[in-house]
Amino acid sequence: EAGVTQSPTHLIKTRGQQATLRCSPISGHTSVYWYQQALGLGLQFLLWYDEGEERNRGNFPPRFSGRQFPNYSSELNVNALELEDSALYLCASSFTRVHQPQHFGDGTRLSIL
Amino acid sequence: QKEVEQDPGPLSVPEGAIVSLNCTYSNSAFQYFMWYRQYSRKGPELLMYTYSSGNKEDGRFTAQVDKSSKYISLFIRDSQPSDSATYLCAMSIISGSARQLTFGSGTQLTVLP
Numbered sequence: 079e080a081g082v083t084q085s086p087t088h089l090i091k092t093r094g095q096q097a098t099l100r101c102s103p104i105s106g107h108t109s110v111y112w113y114q115q116a117l118g119l120g121l122q123f124l125l126w127y128d129e130g131e132e133r134n135r136g137n138f139p140p141r142f143s144g145r146q147f148p149n150y151s152s153e154l155n156v157n158a159l160e161l162e163d164s165a166l167y168l169c170a171s172s173f174t175r176v177h178q179p180q181h182f183g184d185g186t187r188l189s190i191l
Numbered sequence: 192q193k194e195v196e197q198d199p200g201p202l203s204v205p206e207g208a209i210v211s212l213n214c215t216y217s218n219s220a221f222q223y224f225m226w227y228r229q230y231s232r233k234g235p236e237l238l239m240y241t242y243s244s245g246n247k248e249d250g251r252f253t254a255q256v257d258k259s260s261k262y263i264s265l266f267i268r269d270s271q272p273s274d275s276a277t278y279l280c281a282m283s284i285i286s287g288s289a290r291q292l293t294f295g296s297g298t299q300l301t302v303l304p
Binding site for chain 2: 082109111113120121122123126133134136168170172177179180181182183184185
């Protein structure tokens with residue numbers, strides 16, 4: 079069974095640019111979660127998508143946004159990039175039924191120069 | 192005060208030792224508890240998942256939950272060099288609109304051959 083896949087593996091941007099990160103969930107999983115793992119800050123919840131809808135978001139500014147497609151894959155968009163956005167962005171997926179454990183991909187490392 | 196506190200380590204043990212990793216939490220609404228293992232440059236891998244107080248065993252791993260004390264532990268028996276990684280505790284509440292995981296800061300473990 080294929081796991082959660084994320085692309086690209088690495089992404090290098092400059093301040094002010096926009097970044098798009100992609101995630102394909104495990105087959106059969108309809109919920110997709112995004113987390114940020116920044117040095118010294120640990121793993122922090124960003125967004126939760128289920129059945130194409132944003133269900134919840136963490137304490138991040140609106141320039142962090144995303145969407146979920148009909149095939150349940152997802153995009154995370156970060157606008158107006160700032161230096162502190164440099165981090166590993168992790169995507170997780172799960173079944174929708176309460177409560178199912180989340181399984182993670184290997185992440186996209188975003189570096190802001 | 193963080194909702195989830197985890198001993199940061201680093202922890203270094205000889206091969207074959209029993210390892211104890213611990214987290215405390217302050218939010219009594221947390222009902223689901225997980226342990227993830229994260230190797231360098233990889234995403235978190237689910238090790239254990241439980242929602243009741245008591246012990247859950249899977250091979251060399253035992254997860255222990257004490258809801259009255261708001262304390263969870265992961266025990267690793269007969270530790271191996273391949274167990275060297277960062278271990279993350281995670282927890283979530285039971286709610287239709289809040290499925291996100293709250294993570295500890297992680298404990299870096301090194302098992303010496």
